[in-house]
Amino acid sequence: MLYNIRSGVPAAILIIFSLHGFGQTSNTKPDSIQQILSFAPDSVKIQTLIDLAWETYPTQIDAALSYAKTAVKYAQKTDSISLSRALCMLAVVEDISGQADLALEHYLQAVTIQEKYRLTYDLSSTYSNIGALYFELEKYAKALEYFDQALKQEIILNNPEGMIGSYINQGVIHKNLDDYPNAIRKYKKALDIQEQLRITTNSGTIYNNLGSLYLQQNKLDSAYYCLHQSLHFEQLQGDKRSLTLPYLNLTDYFLTKHDYDSALFYAKESYQMALVSGNMDNIIRSLEYLARVKELNGRPAEALQYYRRYQKLKDSTLNLAVQERMIALEAQYESKKKAEEIYHLQVANNLKELALKKSKSEKWFLVMVMVLSIISLGLLFYLFQIKNKKNAQLNLQSIQLQKALEEKEVLLKEIHHRVKNNLQIVSSLLALQSRHISDPETLKAFREGRNRVKSMALLHQSLYQGDHLTGVRLNEYIPSLIEKLFSSYGCDDVSLEMNVQDLELDIETTLPIGLIVNELVSNALKHAFPDGSGKLSIELKRVERPIVLKVSDNGKGISFAADENESFGLSLVRSLAKKLEATLTFNNHGGTSVELVMKNVKVI
Structure with a gap:
């Protein structure tokens, strides 16, 4: 926030x-x-x-x-x-x-x-x-x-x-x-x-x-x-407008303390200050808090009223952004249209001036020149009109097609943006819930789940921020994912070697690869280095037709024998490898090495 x-x-x-x-x-x-x-x-x-x-x-x-x-x-x-x-x-x-x-x-x-x-x-x-x-x-x-x-x-x-x-x-x-x-x-x-x-x-x-x-x-x-x-x-x-943010944070504080009366007081104060400032984002946030507090206070009818106002304002803000984009596109079209009209007028004026200059050359040729000029201009104007009409139709069709493509691109980016935001909300909810968990194993499971959600959110973020909406560049996505995992586990003494080839894959293929990388790297950072230091290597490249992913470390080595006590993370890796029709190989000599060979992956 x-x-x-x-x-x-x-x-x-x-x-x-x-x-x-x-x-x-x-x-x-x-x-x-x-x-x-x-x-x-x-x-x-x-x-x-x-x-x-x-x-x-x-x-x-x-x-x-x-x-x-x-x-x-x-x-x-x-x-x-x-x-x-x-x-x-x-x-x-x-x-x-x-x-x-x-x-x-x-x-x-x-x-x-x-x-x-x-x-x-x-x-x-x-x-x-x-x-x-x-x-x-x-x-x-x-x-x-x-x-x-x-x-x-x-x-x-x-x-x-x-x-x-x-x-x-x-x-x-x-x-x-x-x-x-x-x-x-x-x-x-x-x-x-x-x-x-x-x-x-x-x-x-x-x-x-x-x-x-x-x-x-x-x-x-x-x-x-x-x-x-x-x-x-x-x-x-x-x-007073600057009081909105402390009021909102105090609302969050009292919600965490389960003091819903105090939370309601500060939520109302934040809403009033947001109205004074006119900041739409703060108004929407305050309405969301009011709805939550009313619901927790056992007032579902009032909570529903606030939630409806919150949803209405949120949707109107999104619609306004789309409308502004459409207005900008229309303005560009009108500007181009006016420029073309000015150009055609200038051409016509130049023709008239040329005709007048020639008409002054000699008296004997005045009538002839006038007649020829009129005939020529008439013919040119007729041909010009026909050509203009065809060009105008082609330009209009081109503009309409371009406008439709741009609108679809805006909407597709917005969809990826919303998916990313929704996944971020899930991650935040897991983080909030983990505050109330004291059991280390449960807390560990929440943390791993949050990292999986973050890897999916990062994928959708790459899509809406990139130039291509249907493909993801692995040499940008994988390093970003690894950076967040290192930050999450605080492994400052673990050295990293990474070689990711510039490949672009579709989202259906990239998502399981990202989750597999998340699980293998998380597993290495958690278990491979008891003393906190070591070396982790990630390599992803195309070898002739297959794409090969290799994650290895020089840690203590881990058993990968499949049994009923196998961890959820390892089960997930095996399941995703099966979905990709890939071959999965484990080696724990001199550390741990996992290799995934994907033969049927299509590169964009």
């Missing part, structure tokens, strides 16, 4: 930095804008266009994009520093309009210039915004890399406020990587700086993030203290 520049799901808050030189107030009127662009020096034109883009981008995306692109065009003819700031402004607008790839490209172009000229202040903001962009794409390792770079710049600048924001961002990333000790350490560093400066600007945010973190660790006393501190500092700031 995170909060960034475009999503408000509560728990941990990410700090987004404004870019240097942006946001200056501009009272420039349209006629004065034309004067500036016509007569002012290029440096004034660039700054004016950047200011206009900054003022308009939250509500007028098309206008902001136009201003930012024009600023880049002028800056390319002047100095590199102006170009870096124009590129950053363009990236901000592209990011907010959903063009993450273009935004990243322009941010990185700006960073190249800023690093060359050592623009430390600009670099700190740009690094932070690149980190936030990677965070939105759920590429947490890359996000952490850029937040680290931003912190280094803030230290060079000796900017304590900037250091506080960078530490908070690093804490959020560590939390999402399940690295709780480092997340707590980063938050406490931010608090230490605040106390040294005797300021409380971000204290509410930091304590809320810490409270959310302690809730996930089931450290309820620490969570309660931090969340009450968050409420205290947010109330000191005087902005």
Whole structure:
């Protein structure tokens, strides 16, 4: 649960930095804008266009994009520093309009210039915004890399406020990587700086993030203290809208404590504050909590009312996103249509001007030229109309087909996104349930089940984030899966050798392969290295026609004899291998080695 520049799901808050030189107030009127662009020096034109883009981008995306692109065009003819700031402004607008790839490209172009000229202040903001962009794409390792770079710049600048924001961002990333000790350490560093400066600007945010973190660790006393501190500092700031997130986390706290009366109080408070702020995500989340609390309080009728309102708002938010995509596609079509009309008018005008110029050549040929021109123009116009009509029909069919394909692609991505989100919810529910389990074996089973669910969720995430919706690249999916398993089991002293060939398989084949890898790697990390150190090797490649998966370690060696006491994980591996019509071979000499040979797998 995170909060960034475009999503408000509560728990941990990410700090987004404004870019240097942006946001200056501009009272420039349209006629004065034309004067500036016509007569002012290029440096004034660039700054004016950047200011206009900054003022308009939250509500007028098309206008902001136009201003930012024009600023880049002028800056390319002047100095590199102006170009870096124009590129950053363009990236901000592209990011907010959903063009993450273009935004990243322009941010990185700006960073190249800023690093060359050592623009430390600009670099700190740009690094932070690149980190936030990677965070939105759920590429947490890359996000952490850029937040680290931003912190280094803030230290060079000796900017304590900037250091506080960078530490908070690093804490959020560590939390999402399940690295709780480092997340707590980063938050406490931010608090230490605040106390040294005797300021409380971000204290509410930091304590809320810490409270959310302690809730996930089931450290309820620490969570309660931090969340009450968050409420205290947010109330000191005087902005009631910022109380929504602590209220939601306190609702979660009292649900965990089974104190449903207190949970109901904070759920109602969070809903009221969400209404004041107008944040739709927080309103939806508050309604979900109210429905849960009412149900647990034995008020099913009221719970049903809240749940219906929650579902209605959630569905309307999704429908709005689809409608916005359709409107954008229609706008592109209309823009192209107008450009074609202007082009045809210009062609017709050019023909008329040519005819008039020729008509002045000689008096004797005036009538002849006029007659020939009229006949020629009539014939050309007739042929032009026929051709235009055919082209218009072909263009319309092409546009309709393209629009249908794009809509289907959007819907298919949304389906994979929803499946991933639903699996993530299942994973979170398993994590919540495991807080109340004391039996080690049961807790172990929950953890293994959660890892299996995560492997399936990661597969669907790869599908909706990738370019191909029907296939998964194994050299991207398998390393991501292994990284999460190492993070889950905390095997820092186990070295990893991985060689995964660039193969693309369909989801029906990739899913069992992912589950098999999950089981074999989990089994090795749990049992192969009693002293905590060793070497694990994963190899997946195509040998002529068959595809071969090999997972081996240099651990103590494990028996794989099939009997009635065989573990569920090993039974699952055998079952999935049978489904793939694959040959499964075990070897426990000098460690453990498992080889899976798949002869009937089709590569896309």
